[in-house]
Amino acid sequence: MRITADRSRCVGSGNCVRTAPGVFDQADDGLVRLVGGTLSGEDARNAAEAASLCPAAAIFLTPQED
Amino acid sequence: MPDAARRTPAAAHPDRQPHDLPGLPLTRECPYHPPRAYEDLRDRGPVTRIRLYDGREAWAVTGHAAFRSLLTDERLTVDRDKAEFPDLVRVLALARPGRHHAMRALLRTDPPLHTEQRRAMLPSLALKRVQSRRPALQAAADRLLDGLAARPRTEPAELISAYVRPLVATGMTEILGLHGPDGSALHDLLHRHFDLVPPLDDFLRSLLARMPDRPGGDGLLDDLAAQVRDGRLTTEQFVHYGTVLVVAGQDVTISTIALAVLTLLVHGDELDRLRAGEVPWSRAVEELLRFLSVTSGLVRVALADIETSGVVIRAGDGVVLLNPAANRDPGVFEDADRLDLRRRHGNHVSFGFGVHQCIGQNLARLDVEVALSRLFERFPRLRLAAPVDEVPVRQGLVFGLGALPVRW
Numbered sequence: 080m081r082i083t084a085d086r087s088r089c090v091g092s093g094n095c096v097r098t099a100p101g102v103f104d105q106a107d108d109g110l111v112r113l114v115g116g117t118l119s120g121e122d123a124r125n126a127a128e129a130a131s132l133c134p135a136a137a138i139f140l141t142p143q144e145d
Numbered sequence: 146m147p148d149a150a151r152r153t154p155a156a157a158h159p160d161r162q163p164h165d166l167p168g169l170p171l172t173r174e175c176p177y178h179p180p181r182a183y184e185d186l187r188d189r190g191p192v193t194r195i196r197l198y199d200g201r202e203a204w205a206v207t208g209h210a211a212f213r214s215l216l217t218d219e220r221l222t223v224d225r226d227k228a229e230f231p232d233l234v235r236v237l238a239l240a241r242p243g244r245h246h247a248m249r250a251l252l253r254t255d256p257p258l259h260t261e262q263r264r265a266m267l268p269s270l271a272l273k274r275v276q277s278r279r280p281a282l283q284a285a286a287d288r289l290l291d292g293l294a295a296r297p298r299t300e301p302a303e304l305i306s307a308y309v310r311p312l313v314a315t316g317m318t319e320i321l322g323l324h325g326p327d328g329s330a331l332h333d334l335l336h337r338h339f340d341l342v343p344p345l346d347d348f349l350r351s352l353l354a355r356m357p358d359r360p361g362g363d364g365l366l367d368d369l370a371a372q373v374r375d376g377r378l379t380t381e382q383f384v385h386y387g388t389v390l391v392v393a394g395q396d397v398t399i400s401t402i403a404l405a406v407l408t409l410l411v412h413g414d415e416l417d418r419l420r421a422g423e424v425p426w427s428r429a430v431e432e433l434l435r436f437l438s439v440t441s442g443l444v445r446v447a448l449a450d451i452e453t454s455g456v457v458i459r460a461g462d463g464v465v466l467l468n469p470a471a472n473r474d475p476g477v478f479e480d481a482d483r484l485d486l487r488r489r490h491g492n493h494v495s496f497g498f499g500v501h502q503c504i505g506q507n508l509a510r511l512d513v514e515v516a517l518s519r520l521f522e523r524f525p526r527l528r529l530a531a532p533v534d535e536v537p538v539r540q541g542l543v544f545g546l547g548a549l550p551v552r553w
């Protein structure tokens with residue numbers, strides 16, 4: 080699964096960092112920063128949950144063939 | 146679009162009887178359940194017409210999906226300059242408009258201005274920076290609990306003034322970066338004043354003037370002061386942002402913690418699960434936030450027609466989004482009216498949704514978790530000193546307890 084985050088939409092809630100700490104972090108400005116771009120297993124499940132909890136619809140997931 | 150869904154504002158029907166629509170229920174019959182009449186609203190649909198106390202009509206949102214989609218809809222505004230706002234209660238109407246101009250920052254601005262304001266405050270409220278305050282907050286909790294333990298057990302204690310309020314104030318001073326005398330000054334101010342806006346204005350102005358003399362600070366006010374020195378913020382913005390943060394963050398957090406203590410004491414089986422380590426505190430906090438949901442509702446106005454959940458919200462219509470109702474949506478939460486600390490979910494809307502979602506939520510979670518875990522670990526025999534139905538409550542836009550008498 081491929082993941083992208085749109086920093087221009089992000090409102091810095093920190094929800095994604097709490098939900099999928101292996102995938103997201105907040106940069107010094109408080110906006111989302113990706114830790115890794117391609118995921119599998121538990122990280123992918125957590126990232127999917129984080130995307131649904133993002134209050135600003137700033138997280139996008141696309142399935143990817145390996 | 147079904148015809149029945151086409152509604153016109155009250156003004157167009159001056160002859161309409163006031164009893165043709167339900168009112169906005171604001172009174173809780175039980176401290177830890179939303180007003181029962183929310184369920185009557187839900188029966189009418191996830192987005193339904195209501196009449197406010199002053200006769201005006203508005204839409205009430207009880208459905209979880211509609212709550213989230215409307216709060217991410219740019220056609221709803223929070224800006225009082227763009228639209229006439231519905232008042233939920235008479236008190237607010239009296240307090241309007243200009244007196245609390247400071248309180249318009251963030252809460253009453255739309256993007257792009259809102260984005261700019263929010264970003265100025267974000268860095269110090271990021272999850273990890275907030276969590277780095279945990280040891281300081283725990284130490285403060287333990288000191289307050291030492292004070293409580295030293296009291297004679299013959300008399301009950303009032304837990305809000307002895308513990309909850311000073312602890313939440315400490316969380317705030319930590320985040321703001323106020324230590325020593327400045328921290329004590331803010332504590333004092335929070336305890337002494339009912340209307341916090343004027344004293345906070347004075348406090349923040351004089352603090353900013355002294356800021357250059359206290360370098361090396363690591364809090365939100367230090368971040369903001371640096372932006373004032375860079376010319377990115379004005380003194381006015383510094384004062385307004387600081388004020389909004391303190392005012393928006395105090396009462397809700399105090400109410401949530403006090404109500405959570407009462408709720409856990411009443412739900413002994415759930416409390417036992419926590420004590421036995423079956424449920425981590427962080428998960429319990431999410432369920433308590435969902436279950437208690439102390440804000441009654443969020444208010445918006447439509448700038449254009451919006452079709453949602455089978456109705457059409459017309460441009461100019463007021464919309465009241467009821468967090469406690471969305472948090473009890475039976476289509477999203479199984480057995481929604483039951484407190485179940487084992488529930489795994491993150492999708493409660495107690496902090497709202499969309500660009501205004503609580504900017505202080507990371508601090509709020511830390512405050513609640515530290516307050517509850519320290520208290521219940523320290524006093525395993527903690528109990529209410531009055532029957533639950535005699536504990537005084539404060540009904541209103543933020544539901545809370547008037548006092549919390551306990552024995553330990």
Ligand code: HEM
Binds near residue numbers: 440508509
């Ligand atoms: C359990 C405690 C808390 C609850 C239930 C809560 C709830 C909320 C809700 C529902 C909103 C959204 C308002 C709207 O959309 O109209 C909000 C926004 C806000 N909250 Fe909290 N809050 C809590 C704690 C805090 C704390 C501790 C702070 C300060 C550190 C804070 C500061 C703010 C601010 C400044 C906003 C406006 C954000 C914006 O408009 O972008 N809150 N809060």
Ligand code: SF4
Binds near residue numbers: 088091103111
């Ligand atoms: S959940 Fe969304 S808004 Fe919040 S920090 Fe992550 S990307 Fe930003």
